[in-house]
Amino acid sequence: MTNTSNGLERFVRNCLHDLKPYIPGKPIDEVKRELGLDRVIKLASNENPIGASAASKEATRKLLDQSHIYPDGNCFELKQAIVKNLQVSMDQLIIGNGSDEIIKLLAEAFLNQGDEVIAPTPSFSEYWFAATVMNAYVTGVPLKDDFTYDIDAMIQAVTPKTKMIFLCSPNNPTGTYLSKTELETILNNIPSDIVVVMDEAYYEYATADDFATGIDYINSHRVVVLRTFSKAYGLAAYRVGFGIASKELIHYINRVREPFNVNSFAQVAATAAIADQKHVEDSRDIVEEGKKLLYNAFEELGLPYVPTQGNFVFVDTKKDSKDVFTKLLHRGVIVRSGDIFGQPTYIRVTFGTAEENEIFINELKEVLAEL
Ligand SMILES: *Cc1c(COP(=O)(O)O)cnc(C)c1O
Numbered sequence: 001m002t003n004t005s006n007g008l009e010r011f012v013r014n015c016l017h018d019l020k021p022y023i024p025g026k027p028i029d030e031v032k033r034e035l036g037l038d039r040v041i042k043l044a045s046n047e048n049p050i051g052a053s054a055a056s057k058e059a060t061r062k063l064l065d066q067s068h069i070y071p072d073g074n075c076f077e078l079k080q081a082i083v084k085n086l087q088v089s090m091d092q093l094i095i096g097n098g099s100d101e102i103i104k105l106l107a108e109a110f111l112n113q114g115d116e117v118i119a120p121t122p123s124f125s126e127y128w129f130a131a132t133v134m135n136a137y138v139t140g141v142p143l144k145d146d147f148t149y150d151i152d153a154m155i156q157a158v159t160p161k162t163k164m165i166f167l168c169s170p171n172n173p174t175g176t177y178l179s180k181t182e183l184e185t186i187l188n189n190i191p192s193d194i195v196v197v198m199d200e201a202y203y204e205y206a207t208a209d210d211f212a213t214g215i216d217y218i219n220s221h222r223v224v225v226l227r228t229f230s231k232a233y234g235l236a237a238y239r240v241g242f243g244i245a246s247k248e249l250i251h252y253i254n255r256v257r258e259p260f261n262v263n264s265f266a267q268v269a270a271t272a273a274i275a276d277q278k279h280v281e282d283s284r285d286i287v288e289e290g291k292k293l294l295y296n297a298f299e300e301l302g303l304p305y306v307p308t309q310g311n312f313v314f315v316d317t318k319k320d321s322k323d324v325f326t327k328l329l330h331r332g333v334i335v336r337s338g339d340i341f342g343q344p345t346y347i348r349v350t351f352g353t354a355e356e357n358e359i360f361i362n363e364l365k366e367v368l369a370e371l
Helices: 015-020 028-035 056-063 076-084 099-110 126-133 151-158 180-188 247-255 264-276 275-301 321-331 354-370
Strands: 093-096 114-123 136-141 162-167 195-199 223-230 243-244 314-316 346-350
Touching: 015 136, 028 099, 028 321, 056 264, 076 264, 093 099, 093 247, 099 136, 099 162, 099 243, 099 247, 114 126, 114 264, 126 136, 136 151, 162 180, 180 195, 195 314, 223 346, 264 275, 264 321, 275 314, 275 354, 321 346, 321 354
Parallel strands: 114 136, 114 162, 162 195, 195 223
Antiparallel strands: 093 243, 223 243, 314 346
């Protein structure tokens, strides 16, 4: 007889001990249930407050009778829709179960035990997760004091073991970005065999004139661009994102991809969403309004914030962020506490609807007055 837990800890792969579980934004229903609240707003996961395009909802409704049929493993229609929109070719695309999946596939395709990966910090925790699962080592390069990229430090962090560099622009949780000059400085000063992953999950919200997209470099460098339908397109529940890279690179990522990794509903929803760019514009407008409103409120309160290119803002509450988080939670407002990003006085807040933004500002004022 084997005791199932006896020695199991030593039996699992070593790297599992180094993994920190992902901390998601608290679900609305959980907060309602646990705190007995009726009105709860979630400004914690950078979701789109106006939801998905009507066209994509209609597309998934129509598909309900096809639930017994396997998805198209090649995502043909969706790839076609992306190709029309982005001037890349079908064989330069990989579709994933969220761009999260593509981060993991990249790690599986390229990282051997002991390889090194470079990532900015604070940034998206999935880079650490994916690399650690492969027994690779992540060198975190701190952003500068103003939370912009430290380009020189990123370049200097490269060693002969470096295989992959993650760049997140606009960066989660800071909203800072890479300019064209900065990106080119990195690309031109690292060994050309390194895979550079440009995570552009918030691309649609970026407005800076010198904002750089990695797409311009997929043929000249080993650049992989990640985009998602979870944020501006409002399809987070479906889990669909994509990668853009050279045909050769995509070929190898495909080797580790499950044959039916993206479900049919996600495929039709995303295909319809791409065709509705008006919805993306509306989503962008909401973000710009939220930005104005929250920037004003923070200035009034004397709270330093990081100018953002995303649909969220990183703000210094000058108090213990865990306390601010908890007090806001009890008032039905879910945000992200900065301590998980190593910034114990900051919170990250997603721009919501006008009404949600007002609620957040009012509750924040009261919470800060209490602390
Ligand atoms: C939200 C987010 C993603 C991923 O999203 P998916 O839902 O997996 O497509 C990827 N990168 C960053 C930086 C994000 O914030």
